[in-house]
Amino acid sequence: MTSTEAATPLATATPGLRPWLVPAGLVLLSLVPVAAGAARLGELASDPAVTAANARFVEAPVPVVIHIVSVTVYSLVGAFQFAPELRRRHPRYHRFAGRVLVPAGLLTAASGIWMTLTYDLPAKDTPVVDGARLVVGTAMAACLVLGVAAILRGDVTHHRAWMARAYALAMGAGTQAVIIAPFTLATGTEPPVRNTVLMLLAWVLNVAVVEVVLRRRGQLGARR
Numbered sequence: 001m002t003s004t005e006a007a008t009p010l011a012t013a014t015p016g017l018r019p020w021l022v023p024a025g026l027v028l029l030s031l032v033p034v035a036a037g038a039a040r041l042g043e044l045a046s047d048p049a050v051t052a053a054n055a056r057f058v059e060a061p062v063p064v065v066i067h068i069v070s071v072t073v074y075s076l077v078g079a080f081q082f083a084p085e086l087r088r089r090h091p092r093y094h095r096f097a098g099r100v101l102v103p104a105g106l107l108t109a110a111s112g113i114w115m116t117l118t119y120d121l122p123a124k125d126t127p128v129v130d131g132a133r134l135v136v137g138t139a140m141a142a143c144l145v146l147g148v149a150a151i152l153r154g155d156v157t158h159h160r161a162w163m164a165r166a167y168a169l170a171m172g173a174g175t176q177a178v179i180i181a182p183f184t185l186a187t188g189t190e191p192p193v194r195n196t197v198l199m200l201l202a203w204v205l206n207v208a209v210v211e212v213v214l215r216r217r218g219q220l221g222a223r224r
Helices: 007-012 021-045 055-059 061-082 084-089 091-118 127-152 156-170 172-187 192-222
Strands: none
Touching (some): 055 061, 061 084, 061 091, 084 091, 091 127, 091 156, 127 156, 127 192, 156 172, 156 192, 172 192
16 A cells, blocks of 8 residues: 555645655644644653643543654654655655554544543633534544545545645644744733634645645646
8 A cells, every 4th residue: 555645746736846845844844743742741751740731631641642642653754755755766665654654644533533522621622623623533534544445446646635635634733833822922822712713724724735736736737
């Protein structure tokens, strides 16, 4: 299974970019949530005092640990699937990485849904955000399944598209950090309505970017 030929839509649709610019940008986008996850794992490993901010994680660490580990693997390893040079020169690595990324992605989606349904979430997370998380997690898992089904029947084009969409949904946390952090730093507050709007905007932006790139690549292919 060549699970992440998904690299091609983003990379080939931006011919002016150097081959490693797209994966490097995706790694940078992942750094804030990955660092936050590492800090959370370190906290849980240190037998922390229970506070309002960490009570849900201390009392039920399994889903958050699964989520942090799986999304870290998915976001960082997945970024290099968008490097066309690596894919061309090392196809066996590309296929092996894909076999790791699919279960990591499914665990990311499933654990995200698990946390949403079982944790008492902070006040800044409105029911709209909770609902969006359930939709995003379900959609991400569906994209992964559709991507695997496509490559199993030899449909590389749709495989690439579904895998790119799954990755875009998973990267919502990175885009949210970029969008929300300036407002939080400027005001020192996280009002629920603003937080909800900006979190939804991040997911919409990620999906929109991928769909534009996929459409552009389709148009380029049609002219050949």
